[in-house]
Amino acid sequence: MAGRVPGVTVSLEAPLPAMTVKISGVAVALPRVLQAVKMEIAEEAGSPSPLLQAVMAGRSLDMERAQAIAREIAKPDYTIGQYFQDLMATFPELHLFGLEGMSVDTLEFKRDVLYGGRVAGDEFQRTVGAFFAIYWLLRSSIDGKHGFCHGVDDSWRPLASREGESEKCRVFYDDDTIWNYFQHLMLDAGVLVQNGAKLEVDSETTLALLVLTALHDVMKVSLLLPVVQKVDAPYRGYCESEVIADHDLAIFYLIERYPQLLPSLSSLKPDLQASVQMVLSGLAFNNGWFVQAEAPPGAVLRGIKAAITSQNKSDRKVSKRDLSLYFVHWLTDLAGAEPSPLFGCLKLTSQLPLPVLKSFMESVKYIQQLAERSETEVMESYLKDRWRNHVPPMGPLPSGPEALVKLRLLCMAQGMASQVLEAFENLNEADKEVLSIEMSRTGTENQSFSEGIVPPSVRDCLAGPAFLVYYGPAFLQRMHSDSPLRRLEILAEIYRRARKLWPATNDQAASFVLIRIDAITIQGKWSASDPELLLLRMCSNKQAVIERKPHADPKTANIKEENTEVLFAPDVVNSPDGEDICSQEEMIRRVSSEILNAGRWYRKVAFAFLRRAQPGEVITTIVDGKEETVNTAVDGDYVVQANTRWKENYILSYATTSAAYDLATPLEIPHGREDAQQLRKDGYRCYRSRTRIRALRATEEFLRRHCPSKKFMAKWGSPCSVEVDDIIAAQVSASSVVTEIYRIEKTVFRETFIPEQK
Structure with missing residues (x-):
């Protein structure tokens, strides 16, 4: 089946129908995936991920095409449309994102996927964004700066400017310092090489970069997460039969122990395979955790310090080139962080303050200090320098028991730093104490931050585990309707409840636990005022996760479960008449057929x-x-x-x-x-307006059948009320899949929409 992009024909394989398979004796319903994948899953003794093994069976990297991409990527006549087509045909792991319900094969890619559609998930779009960033950076002397900053037009040609873009984007485009830094980094990594007066692409290093980009985020597809096998246990704190729920550690595990399950990796020749393994798992490093002060030093720096200082002669030595290649990969991954790659690298050009980006780019010099300094010393040096170099100036370095938490909050909050630090001063003393103690723990053996910047109790009695609140920076940057003070109060409560699940002990001082809060950070526009129950649930001895329960009534729900803490239990979580509020997913399931068959197309003309x-x-x-x-x-x-x-x-x-x-x-x-x-x-x-919707009127009979409470959850995570004669509107993909349901007030609808002519 062919997906049509203006100016480019992208021919991809057709999806399979949904089917049910057995994994370890348990029936699992699989969404549509690629036809070439044989979904004959049986119990696989000794396989950490039977589903991954089945999906990738018989698949391999198209080496000839992969090498051609690396050779052609910087040539003037090699278009980004052809590049995308080649990527999808070359790297089989890219199609693993289809297991989360995407249908990358059947859509007009630009309109339904890259312009904010929900059929292909955000993680797939971010991976494409990272690939596009590589393409544009290697073509900065041709058309890459235009694409990187402004994106492409309807025919995928790079734009010289984009209407309505921010002043930050124009400043970024003209900042020679940042472009020179990018170029020097790629030279250090060997992606670019100097040939006399010319810069040329090194095709082998570029191929390694493309492969590690294809692999990096595939374990965000939760169906594929591996289980630690007996022969490998324990693995980085995970015991036998535990699911490795951290997507970074999950890909590390497969790369180190089961590379044959990843065709793009196993197809490489040994030296390139070793390079990819070193960058993705050998360094065991997440620079985002470091530069945003998201993680305690033990969690983020222990692995890379071990790789740098290893005395084991059998280990592959970490070179400056390895470190630089990692940072090129990190940079392109960050550049693609906004899931709208055809608009350019918005995260870097329009959202991240340029001084903050430049601070991020200097992080490599701190990592190099690990050869001589401890993890905690390096982290402290970085945090203090970020404060000293902040624009606008933040004044003298903080001191006292609350100093370290202020240094971390500055890095975590980025553009919201002033508001968050002001809110910290207004916190009650109990919350200040919790944040000051918990965010000062190092998660390293016999290490503490300097005296005078952390609570004395933390230095006098080293204890753990330390907590890594995953997505904590995003939580402080995306306030939505919450105040900075409220967000800090919630963060303090998260630490407080996590400590109840993991009491502090001396023997755990060198360990850390991951607390995932993406349910209230990136899954819709959550607010502290949302009427829903929040739980913090221990998933393993290394991880807990926040769960949103928008329909649960704490008076009747079974929330006193073992290894679970209640974060918030609002008094009212149901509609006034006692009917549960229908979720967005359930609303889509209930009304899709009727809205597609009985609804009409309307265009927004006002x-x-x-x-x-x-x-x-x-x-x-x-x-x-x-x-x-x-x-x-x-x-x-x-x-x-x-x-x-x-x-x-x-x-x-x-x-x-x-x-x-x-x-x-x-x-x-x-x-x-x-x-x-x-x-x-x-x-x-x-x-x-360009908006086009499928819609029908909400009659009494319609609401009785589909939405008796007259409320349903909007896409952004808040309840939405609907009345008789209001309009039920749907966003519909090119493949006739309803991707969102929302309500339009009847008067507003009459004034802004007209029916399409048949």
């Missing part, structure tokens, strides 16, 4: 007024006097004022705005409007 949002700006959406949503803007967002009688305001991300509105051709604000002058003064411009 224009809207848009302006750039200020980071941290709080926008409340009010329709007919009723508050609908409250959101907080981050850098790059737009504020939209609808052209309705209510003139409601709401926030959209840059990627969503660009997809929903024709930013390239702004219209004149009508002079006859009584508020025209005020709109111009407030910075609004007029734009025509």
Whole structure:
């Protein structure tokens, strides 16, 4: 089946129908995946991931095509569309993302996948974004800077500029310092080589970089997570038969012990395979944890220090080239962090403050210090330098028992640092103490931060485990409707509850535990005001995870389970009439068939007024006097004022705005409007909408069958009320899959949508 991209034909294999297989005797329903994959799964004795083994059976890296990509990548006539097509045909691991319900083979890639669609998951889009960053960086002297900063047009040609992009993006494009740094890093890594006055791509090192990019995030597909085998136990703190739930450690485990399960890796010749293994697992390093102060020093630096200082003659020595290749990989991974790769590398060019990025890029010099200094000394040096070099200046280095937590919060919060540090001063003493103690633990044997910057009790009695609150930085950067003070109170409670699950003991001082909080950080726009139960559940002796229970009533739910702590238990979590609130996923399941068969296509014809949002700006959406949503803007967002009688305001991300509105051709604000002058003064411009939806009217009978509580969960994680005669709207992919259900108030709908002509 062919997916059509303007200017590029991307021919991919058709998906299989859904089917059920048995893994270790347990029936598992699998979503659609590629036809070439034989899903004949039997119990596999000695296989850490039977599903991965079955999916990859008979697959191999297309070496000839892979080498061609590496040779052609910087040639002027090698387009990014051809590059994407080659990637999908070359690296079989890319199709593993299909196991999470994606259908990368059947969509118009640009519109439904890369412009914010939900059929292909965000992790796949981020991986594509990392691949695109590699392409653009290696072509910076041709068209790469344009693509990196501005993205591509409808025909996948790099743009010289993009309407509505931030001033940060223009500054980034013109900053020769950062581009020179990128170039020197790639030279140190051997991706680029100097040939006289010319820079040339080293095809073998580039091939290694492409392979490790294809592999890096595949273990985020939870169905594939490996189980530690008896012969390998214990493995980095995981015992026999435990699932390695940390996706980084999961890929490390497979690379080190079972590389034959990863065709792209096992197809490489030995020296390139060793290079990929060193960068991904030998260094055992996550630079994001380090530069954002997300992890205690033992968790983030122990593995790379061991690799650098190893005295074992049988070990492959870590070279400067290995370290530089890791940092090239880290840079491209960060560049693709926003799941909208056709818009360029938004995370770097438009969201991350340039001084912070430059600080990040200098992290390599701290890692090199590990040959002579301890993990905690290196971390402390880095944190103090970040404070001293912060723009704007933060004043003298903090001192006293709360100093270390302030240094970490500065790095974690990034652009929100001033607000978060001000909020820390206003915390109650109990929460301050919890954060100061727990964020000062090192997770290393016989190591502590310097006297005078951590609580004396932490230095006097080394104990653990230390906690790594995974996605903690994102939690402090994406406030949405919460205040910085409220987010810090929640963070303190997370540490407090985690410590109840893992009491501090001296014999655990050198260990750490991963606390995953992505359920309240990246899975929808969660807010502390959301009416739902939150649990912190111990998954293993090395990990706990926050679980959201939007439908659970704490008065009746079984929440007193072993190895589980209640974070929040709101008084009311159900609708007033006692009916459970329907989840977004359940709402899609219930109404998809009816909305596709009985609904009509509508186009949004009314224009809207848009302006750039200020980071941290709080926008409340009010329709007919009723508050609908409250959101907080981050850098790059737009504020939209609808052209309705209510003139409601709401926030959209840059990627969503660009997809929903024709930013390239702004219209004149009508002079006859009584508020025209005020709109111009407030910075609004007029734009025509591109939105197309499938919709039907919510009758009494429809609500009785599908939504009796008259509430369902919106995509962003908050309850949405619906009344008779309101409109049930759906976003529908090119393959006729409903990807989102939402409600449009009936008056607003009449004023902004018209039916499409048959």
